[in-house]
Amino acid sequence: MAKKILAVDDSASMRQMVLFTLQGAGYEVIQACDGVEALDLARNATVDLVLTDVHMPRMDGISLVRELRGLPNYKFVPMLILTTESSMEKKADGKSAGATGWIVKPFNPPQLLATVARVI
């Protein structure tokens, strides 16, 4: 069974990039455009990895991670935040919210796949 990934980003082109890359490697991908939509999807399906942008309307990525960790099915699901911030604070925020790790944008497809493979 293919592993399922939830990709969250308010930018359609980024979502498509991620979709294209991950599907090409054989993963199944579901998408959301902000934290609220992602939370809805997460409640109705269990995924093997959550990949989320940080800056999004309605609910940002870090809040999303925090909310997801509160769901019983998501206790041990790896969660990665996609961010252009490389400052320590954002990473620490992510960590304290429960993120497994992060990927710094811009990334290329091999980088994305390698990092996903690390945790999925």
Place this chain on the structure above:
Amino acid sequence: MTIDPEMAEIIKVFFQESREGLDAMESGLLGLGAAADSENINTIFRAAHSIKGGSATFGFAEVAAFTHGVETLLDEMRNGVRPVTSEAIQTLLQACDCLREMISAAEAERPLDRDRIAAINGDIKHILGTEAAPAPAAAAPAPSATDAPPQAASLPAGWRIGFQPVANLLRLRNEPTRMFAELKRLGALGVHADDSRLPALEALDPEACYLSWNLELTGQIARLDIDNIFDWLDSGCRLEFTEVGAPDLAPGAQSQSATAVPVFAAAADSAENAAESATKATESATKAAEPKHAMASEPPRSAPAAASPPQKPSGESGSIRVATEKVDAIINLVGELIITQSMLSGFADGVEPEDLDRLRQGLSQLARNTRELQESVMQIRMLPISFAFNRFPRIVHDLSRKLGKKVELKLEGEGTELDKTVLEKISDPLVHLVRNALDHGLETPERRLAAGKGETGTIELGAFHEGGNIIIEVRDDGAGISRAKVLQKARERQLVGPDQELTDEQVDNLIFMPGFSTAEAVSDVSGRGVGMDVVRRNIHDLGGYVQIFSKEGLGSTIRIRLPLTLAILDGQLVRVGKEIYIISLLAIVETIQVSRERLGKLAGRAEVFRLRDEYLPVVKLCELFGVAGESRSTEQGLLVVVEADGKRAGVLVDDLLAQQQVVIKSLESNFKAVAGIAGATILGDGTVALIIDVPDLIRSVAKQRVAAHAA
């Protein structure tokens, strides 16, 4: 640069998305002056952030670098660190323009305007108060706990690693086993677990991690590679590194005990201090340097052309994008359907009486269906005029600043829909009219106060449907047209005879004549006098009509009437001999019977007709088009008075037939362009009727008169 067709598609989405993001930024910034609310600033920030991320991801490094500066400034503003000043807003607006240009340059694979980019970058840095080189997307990697010098040349023979994770590690799905597996790929790994912290079974939390490890990694491995494997670790985890086989390095971290020694914590502190003092040093150095005073010269602001013609709104409004050619193909088919249907209704007359009723019913049903189909298909091409109106807040904002005038822009009826092509073509003329109103119509605040008006002038853009047309109005409460000045100028330019009397309305509409301008000085905004007549010609080419109404001291209103669609025309059928021609109802002023007394001849040759106060050139279609007319002399025909470009003429025809809606078929694409003919249509009985191009007709008549006069 893009190899993959799939990638190319995604990049197209990125470009479109970026344009939408820039529009959102611009309207957000314009709204920021009034009330700096955090939701607004955050939206603007996110838009910039998205563009930065996307451009970096898709390989547009310069866009990413430029956007980084914009994002930094916005970040400071949203964190309350930097005040929202009008200078900052202005710079950010200019940055938006620059980004638009950069995006379209990237899309068209054109070179970038580096000077402009550098100039605006300079402005941003000036506001940020830093002189640092444009920061790349990734800041310098935060130094890890060690101050060990780069180990390029001398790699130790191995490492001993003490690893005590936080209890929470597993809950974050950071598996130690994964890390060990990755370490194994770097070299030979020995793992010793330390379970000394394991509590009794009753007190054990199965989700927590109580283990620590001592690892021995053998091989010539750079510290950086190991750090990468552990980079997701919480700062609460303890990691301690000892080099093996390089005794002169690794100051202080010499312990090998299995239990974690808080060497890590101390090292971390000192590392943090070192980092802090390093940044402080750079900051003071840059503050000492002269901040660059690059005053960005206003990039020549030609009105932002409708470069991105209004597309259908994006996915969330439940709509889809449709290729224009597909829609045009459907419209063509519908046109054919209507012609067929009208042919059939004529045919019904020769059928057996029994079938007649059913046939009639079927046909009326067909008529209903086709009408409905036609209407819904026309709707596909309709877009709200807000697409054109949306440019104006920015234009008015910039122009009012430039001219030192206070203006409030009001928009009305933005939801009024019109055909996409009409929308695209009316956009630039509207811009000209608004700029004109701002430049020449509205007075400066001082003059307004002196005239007893409020300081802030108003410009209103309104649109509404009337009959089968859309009416667009541009209203201003400025000084209005000075009729005396206009008349004087017109007499100077010999556009009006010295004794000619004109009505107020006629004087006002003189401003539409070519080469006309009462502006004292030609400003680069308007005033070269090439604008208004081009505006009128553009409107006439669309089958529309424009008028100006003005009250001196109170203001002016420009009223544009446009057909809702370019494919269908409300026309008057006229007969000349055996031929049927069609004249657009919009162009017809009136139709009159010719009476001999009113006819005259100019210079013995060209016929004119006196209609009240003016002399209309008479256009004999039979002569013009070379067809046999019925009327033997002019006075037996009917004169259809038409108007275009402010000029009138009388078109002589034999008979007036019905008025009906006709589907315009292009002559050019089916045959070739013919002077005086705008298109053709097929009537219900299958005959072809030519549609007369009134503006063209009037222009050519004027030319003929001039030539005849000269002769």
